[in-house]
Amino acid sequence: MVCTEPLGKSAVYLLISKGNNSHYNQGVEFKMNTAGFDVFFLTMGAAMVLAMHAGFAFLEAGTVRKKNQVNALVRVITDFGLSTVAYFFIGFAVAYGINFFAPVSQLNSIGGISNGYEMVHFFFLLTFAAAIPAIISGGITERVRFWPNAMATVVLVALIYPFYEGMIWNGNFGYQAWLEANFGAAFHDFAGSVVVHAMGGCLALGAVVMLGARKGRYGRDGRVQAILPSNIPFLALGSWILCVGWFGFNVMSAGNVEGVSGLVAINSLLAMVGGLLAALVAGKNDPGFVHNGALAGLVAICAGSDIVHPIGALVIGVVAGAGFVMGFEFIQNKLKVDDVLGVVPLHGGAGAWGGVAAGVFGSTALGGAGGVTFMAQLVGTLTGVAIALAAGFVVYGVIKKVVGIRLSEEDEYMGADLAIHNISANPEQDMVNH
Template identity: 65%
Template sequence: MSVTASQVHGAVQTLTQSSDTLFLLLGAIMVFLMHAGFAFLEVGTVRHKNQVNALVKILADFGISALAYFFIGYWVAYGANFFADAQTLSQGNGYELVKFFFLLTFAAAIPAIVSGGIAERARFYPVLIATFFTVGLVYPVFEGMIWNGNFGLQAWFENQFGFGFHDFAGSVVVHGVGGWIALVAVIFLGMRKGRIRAGKHTNFAPSNIPFLALGAWILCVGWFGFNVMSAQTLNGISGLVAMNSLMAMVGGIVAALLAGKNDPGFIHNGPLAGLVAVCAGSDLMHPIGALVTGSIAGALFVYLFTYLQNKTKIDDVLGVWPLHGVCGAWGGIAAGIFGQSTLGGLGGVSVAVQVLGTLAGITVALVGALIVYGLIDKLSGLRLSEEDEFNGADLAIHKISATNED
């Protein structure tokens, strides 16, 4: 029995589609696992009386994020919906469905980022309502502008500067937007009770360093799915992305080690700062450029977090604004700098566009968050009562503590 050329072509196409679907599914699972990292990072940082709340928030936020992104957000960003029969949806081995899952894990990172900033004093259901609108509307607006060409921003950049805004894996689109949204939420909530004593700032020590470290490790491992699998096809996979992610992570570790003076909290957040910053240009930079990018991000996090905690009234519990907001913005700009061929990068990127695109992301995040959190704060309030905050979110909201001792 002879095999025709069309049969061979069809078999190859089927194999390619199924391989790409499996590749992206594994990426989605790796990024989904990162949400456990967010949870344990927060559990290890907050005080014991707020540990249950940290765990519940991350999982509840994911559930609300999935609904918001399925019914609204994905349509806003990509003009696609799932109101077709299952046979239609499953065409091409269901690649488009797995693509949704992968991009959902990115979208759900927004409330996971915010959660760390607003910990220990936020009301539960008002925050879930904010999650619905930030994931359903605010985040997808900028996501669609950058990754789908919506509203003509990318076309304008290309016409004016010759290049579009480059953000391969979301330094600005995901982390920057999430971090700047978190800043607004943190400011609305105000400082935790007891932070100012005798006119001086008092910092609450992390409750569980092993949990904090576990969260950081889970995030570091998952990040290789976040970055490498942003190629979305096996054909597009790049060892350069993996290498640059590794070097930026290492740069963040070493910078935080030196700047943070051996503090375990800083050392475990340093690699995360480096990984946030390299997302945008991980497919363009030379590994040495990625190392420098991650090192600057690690130092930025240490110095900014220290300044916020000791000199301002911005009570960002996990330092998510410096880690994701500032390091994400730095990553967007760094892609324009270290992506240049003169610095060993692959080229095809403009520093001016990277600055303007980063500012656009910050603007969308700030305006969207001001509307969402401002309205919720006005209508229902965002903060726990003083008594509930004193007792802890675990007992006040969930009626149980993390450790029930006889």
């Protein structure tokens, strides 16, 4: 099979040779619209990122106590459903000015691209948007009320996240033009170190602070009381699912077949490995740190995965993995903030580091592709962090004041599984035991 001209937006010509047989030497020529390739490409990417939500669910289910496993699983999948509706009717339009209130004949060619490309583009970007409540879920788990949390999910995915998303990925409000005029380049965030992860992690900080620590987490003398995870294999499974899906998250952020780059794949791989090895050493072989360290590396490389040198990606991952371990211990032990899965350092800290690091390791001086400046990356990152911190405290603070966001002490002691869902993770076994 020979491609007779480069992939383009219009068409691809394929010449299929049938070998040396004289009956087939003329070949057969086909003309294909590349929009179909792009739709298929992005659908596969969306499916991979959708699978990452199973990773979020099992990572959380393995980290929480047994009495809260069902609640963790239900909240993650329910948040995805709520996010879909919120982003479909409001969020996508806020970010990109596109809505789907039109006949199918028009939906199939929104933006002048055939085959319904913008509809699958929505699906792909939705999976990013839905990562926001999935990230927050890990911080607030084991003591949050179900429906107040659902209210927060709708607000964040419909309004807060797409507000910043549109600024960065659609140039809304002239923000990117302003950065370029003042700092020599626009803010570069290829796959969402800041747009998705720092945003989710910093939003989670407000939620966790508004909720307060789990009962028994900190003693009256201020000492940290260990609350052990329920299932290390589940935790590990969640991390592995996330790691695999992340290659759809990063590589397919190109948006089309023509823009896909092997550089993004190898950079994601090396950052992941750097993160897990650094966390292995810094975390003294702790399995929770190791499996989350891999994720910290992947979070950090999202922004510059298409422009940094692979060795730079490895360094970015190492810093992210070690930083996660130190950040987790600082927040839990020094600040006494009960962030159960460590989402603030994992997504907020590593995401912010990734945004800034793209401005360092993406420079041509360090073997990168260029097109970025340190100041543009710093200002763009700080803007996202500031919006998320403010929104997290405001949204969860208002919900706390109006309807309350925390389970009663009795329900928390019983566990969210029985208190909210009336069933445990192992109901048949529990019946036998009783």
